[in-house]
Amino acid sequence: MGVCLVPCLFSDQDDADRESAVPTTQPEVVPHPDIDAEQQYVKELYGRLDAARDLAAHRLKQAISWPAVDPQALQERDATVRFQTERVTALDAAEAGLCVGRIDRREDGPLYIGRIGLAADDAGGDPALVDWRAPAARPFYTATPVHPLGVDRRRHIRTRGRTVVRLDDEVLTGGVATSGLTGEAALMAALDTARTGRMTDIVRTIQAEQDRIIRADDRGVLVVQGGPGTGKTAVALHRAAYLLYTHRERLARRGLLVVGPTPTFLRYIADVLPSLGETGVLLSGLGQLRPGLDARGVEAPEVAAVKGRLEMVDVLRAAVTDRQVVPDGPREITIDGFALRLRPIDVRRAQNAARKADRLHNLARPEFARRIVDTLAKRYAERIGADVRGGVNLLDGEDVAALRKEVADDHAVRALVEELWPVLTPERLLRDLYADPARIERATPGWDAATRVLLHRARSAPWTPADVPLLEEAEELLGFDDSAQRARAERDRRRRLAEAQETLDVLHGSRSVDLEDEHLEAEVLSAGDLIGAEELAERHQTVDTRTTAERAAADRTWTFGHVVVDEAQELSPMAWRLLVRRCPTRSMTAVGDLAQTGTLAGASAWAETLEPHVGSAWRLEELTVNYRTPAEIMAVAGDVLAAGGTGATAPRSVRPGTETPWAEVIGADALAGRVADVVAGWTAHEGTTAVVVPASRVAEVAAAVAQRVDGVSSGPEADSSRGPVVITPTEAKGLEFDAVLVVDPQAVLDEGVRGHNDLYVALTRSTQRLGVLSPGPLPAELARLA
Numbered sequence: 094m095g096v097c098l099v100p101c102l103f104s105d106q107d108d109a110d111r112e113s114a115v116p117t118t119q120p121e122v123v124p125h126p127d128i129d130a131e132q133q134y135v136k137e138l139y140g141r142l143d144a145a146r147d148l149a150a151h152r153l154k155q156a157i158s159w160p161a162v163d164p165q166a167l168q169e170r171d172a173t174v175r176f177q178t179e180r181v182t183a184l185d186a187a188e189a190g191l192c193v194g195r196i197d198r199r200e201d202g203p204l205y206i207g208r209i210g211l212a213a214d215d216a217g218g219d220p221a222l223v224d225w226r227a228p229a230a231r232p233f234y235t236a237t238p239v240h241p242l243g244v245d246r247r248r249h250i251r252t253r254g255r256t257v258v259r260l261d262d263e264v265l266t267g268g269v270a271t272s273g274l275t276g277e278a279a280l281m282a283a284l285d286t287a288r289t290g291r292m293t294d295i296v297r298t299i300q301a302e303q304d305r306i307i308r309a310d311d312r313g314v315l316v317v318q319g320g321p322g323t324g325k326t327a328v329a330l331h332r333a334a335y336l337l338y339t340h341r342e343r344l345a346r347r348g349l350l351v352v353g354p355t356p357t358f359l360r361y362i363a364d365v366l367p368s369l370g371e372t373g374v375l376l377s378g379l380g381q382l383r384p385g386l387d388a389r390g391v392e393a394p395e396v397a398a399v400k401g402r403l404e405m406v407d408v409l410r411a412a413v414t415d416r417q418v419v420p421d422g423p424r425e426i427t428i429d430g431f432a433l434r435l436r437p438i439d440v441r442r443a444q445n446a447a448r449k450a451d452r453l454h455n456l457a458r459p460e461f462a463r464r465i466v467d468t469l470a471k472r473y474a475e476r477i478g479a480d481v482r483g484g485v486n487l488l489d490g491e492d493v494a495a496l497r498k499e500v501a502d503d504h505a506v507r508a509l510v511e512e513l514w515p516v517l518t519p520e521r522l523l524r525d526l527y528a529d530p531a532r533i534e535r536a537t538p539g540w541d542a543a544t545r546v547l548l549h550r551a552r553s554a555p556w557t558p559a560d561v562p563l564l565e566e567a568e569e570l571l572g573f574d575d576s577a578q579r580a581r582a583e584r585d586r587r588r589r590l591a592e593a594q595e596t597l598d599v600l601h602g603s604r605s606v607d608l609e610d611e612h613l614e615a616e617v618l619s620a621g622d623l624i625g626a627e628e629l630a631e632r633h634q635t636v637d638t639r640t641t642a643e644r645a646a647a648d649r650t651w652t653f654g655h656v657v658v659d660e661a662q663e664l665s666p667m668a669w670r671l672l673v674r675r676c677p678t679r680s681m682t683a684v685g686d687l688a689q690t691g692t693l694a695g696a697s698a699w700a701e702t703l704e705p706h707v708g709s710a711w712r713l714e715e716l717t718v719n720y721r722t723p724a725e726i727m728a729v730a731g732d733v734l735a736a737g738g739t740g741a742t743a744p745r746s747v748r749p750g751t752e753t754p755w756a757e758v759i760g761a762d763a764l765a766g767r768v769a770d771v772v773a774g775w776t777a778h779e780g781t782t783a784v785v786v787p788a789s790r791v792a793e794v795a796a797a798v799a800q801r802v803d804g805v806s807s808g809p810e811a812d813s814s815r816g817p818v819v820i821t822p823t824e825a826k827g828l829e830f831d832a833v834l835v836v837d838p839q840a841v842l843d844e845g846v847r848g849h850n851d852l853y854v855a856l857t858r859s860t861q862r863l864g865v866l867s868p869g870p871l872p873a874e875l876a877r878l879a
């Protein structure tokens with residue numbers, strides 16, 4: 094399940110990547126009077142970072158070479174290696190942009206804020222650098238001239254490598270309200286940067302409304318509603334890093350899960366948490382939430398919508414009960430020439446007995462099988478032991494037991510039990526259900542034929558993301574009969590115990606003291622005095638050295654300490670049910686935008702979506718400023734949103750654009766070629782490019798663009814860090830690109846189940862440039878572009 098963020102050591106490549114977050118224009122030379130002093134301070138900070146890294150690397154090396162004399166030592170060594178590896182990773186991650194700025198406090202003087210905390214020589218004073226997540230760092234993000242929080246000045250420090258290249262100061266003593274943005278100059282510089290195809294962190298420029306959400310209490314479900322580009326994803330990931338910092342012990346033990354909509358999206362965000370020094374988080378798409386399954390099949394939105402309904406819980410229950418069969422008439426089994434009868438009433442009685450203890454299907458099956466075998470064995474004994482003269486049965490208890498065993502081992506009896514109460518895996522239950530209209534009909538009382546038919550599909554069809562919650566639900570209903578495994582484990586335990594006892598006996602017998610001397614014997618400690626056989630046996634069990642994220646990924650019963658859901662508006666009720674099961678404490682952060690819901694099963698109101706799962710244990714926060722999309726493009730997108738009629742309003746854009754968005758109407762025949770021309774022209778600019786097309790045009794457009802430009806990718810593997818991508822609005826969700834070309838907007842409106850939402854998503858992916866190519870008249874919603 095999912096992607097474990099494995100520890101990676103800092104490399105030149107990482108440095109170069111983070112460097113590209115600096116504006117592509119040459120940094121202006123700022124003749125700031127303090128630049129030399131800040132350079133000196135930053136140099137000292139790097140000195141401390143180097144020292145901390147050397148120490149951690151040394152301890153790591155030491156730990157690796159510890160002799161692992163027994164499993165316990167091995168376990169301790171692995172824990173230390175893991176801890177020091179994480180420490181080295183976090184220190185490496187802090188290298189680029191180590192110090193982000195400082196606040197000058199009226200009472201206490203300057204305090205430097207950075208990616209990690211670094212102690213000062215004087216342990217009694219302020220640290221040399223405060224971790225951005227520490228409470229003391231908060232005013233750096235939230236102090237304003239109106240609420241200065243004891244801060245006179247905020248300074249953003251920008252570095253390239255280890256060199257300070259720019260200082261941006263904000264004086265907070267004026268008491269006059271300003272733009273409301275924190276560190277506006279630094280923020281604008283960050284937003285104007287060309288994109289790389291990978292999301293970067295925003296530690297330097299977190300805004301006050303974002304900071305409030307990042308540091309919000311972790312109890313209950315926090316829903317963050319915000320329009321496109323308001324930083325929901327950025328906030329969700331920084332919140333994950335904040336929670337790991339604040340509740341390190343609990344979350345390190347239970348793990349933190351981040352769920353995203355598509356593999357492309359997960360690739361896009363995968364670098365953010367490692368760049369914040371956090372590698373122990375499990376990232377997973379919805380289709381990867383079942384261990385061992387990578388569900389990427391595609392199906393009609395109507396099918397996914399039906400599968401996502403909560404009613405499917407009842408359908409699955411009915412489908413399971415349907416597999417517990419009572420035959421129409423008596424069945425005959427022949428054993429050793431004797432025909433034995435099993436009547437429907439016998440089966441019904443066995444079913445009732447099996448269901449009595451409320452056990453799950455697979456766990457109740459042994460009881461059912463036992464009852465069936467008992468009934469047949471009884472009939473067998475009656476036939477075999479019958480006294481022809483009508484006297485009492487001639488068989489004794491031992492004979493009956495032997496007959497019972499014969500019945501239980503009989504191939505035909507086993508086959509009959511399997512037919513009447515099969516062992517079911519979730520996969521088998523669902524495949525059999527989908528493939529058989531009669532089964533579907535029996536499991537869906539009250540459904541109409543048109544809805545039922547949506548569930549029907551070929552047995553060989555691949556699993557889709559909407560199947561994952563159903564498979565997991567089915568697992569809950571079926572249970573897993575692990576009695577054989579447990580019996581094997583118990584046998585192993587006893588064997589280990591016996592071996593351990595034998596070892597202790599040998600040690601006892603081979604002591605170097607005179608065993609005849611009883612007095613002396615009592616004085617000398619042997620191995621058996623120090624450790625019991627039980628303990629010794631336990632120590633010989635294999636040590637599990639996997640990280641929390643790796644263990645969580647492999648275990649479907651794992652429950653997480655916190656779950657972050659991105660693009661949460663797309664989740665179906667069944668998907669919510671699954672996630673809540675994986676997080677029984679309901680400590681969750683869900684970020685999304687109802688105006689971008691593209692699926693039929695997705696949300697149109699948060700209360701309606703969440704209350705069936707968490708009752709009132711949820712609260713709503715909103716983000717209102719769009720940091721991505723220039724105002725001119727946002728005006729166009731706003732028209733589309735309004736035409737959608739949902740009543741939602743577009744977020745306020747924080748910056749003007751440098752290029753005017755445009756539209757062009759072109760003949761259908763020339764469309765693909767014109768797309769290729771535009772994309773080829775755009776490759777002269779720096780940054781990433783996306784062509785967003787209706788699903789029906791992906792192949793045609795991708796082929797045309799690939800003829801003109803290298804590195805084109807499309808579909809689930811689309812990766813804009815390699816070249817232009819050709820993707821559908823669904824695939825574009827959550828992503829952003831410097832240049833976006835929307836092709837055939839009318840088809841986007843017509844093909845999507847929520848067409849206006851899809852077009853709104855497509856238009857709002859751009860950070861700089863937007864073009865629209867239409868093979869027919871431009872939809873009225875885009876009149877502003879005409």
Ligand SMILES: Nc1ncnc2c1ncn2[C@@H]1O[C@H](COP(=O)(O)OP(=O)(O)OP(=O)(O)O)[C@@H](O)[C@H]1O
Nearest residue numbers: 295298299300321322323324325326327720721827
């Ligand atoms: N405080 C900030 N400082 C710098 N950049 C920011 C800040 N907040 C957001 N951004 C940038 O704005 C862009 C949009 O952010 P993000 O993708 O998190 O938005 P979103 O709300 O998830 O959008 P969507 O709903 O379209 O998926 C990203 O490039 C992000 O890095």
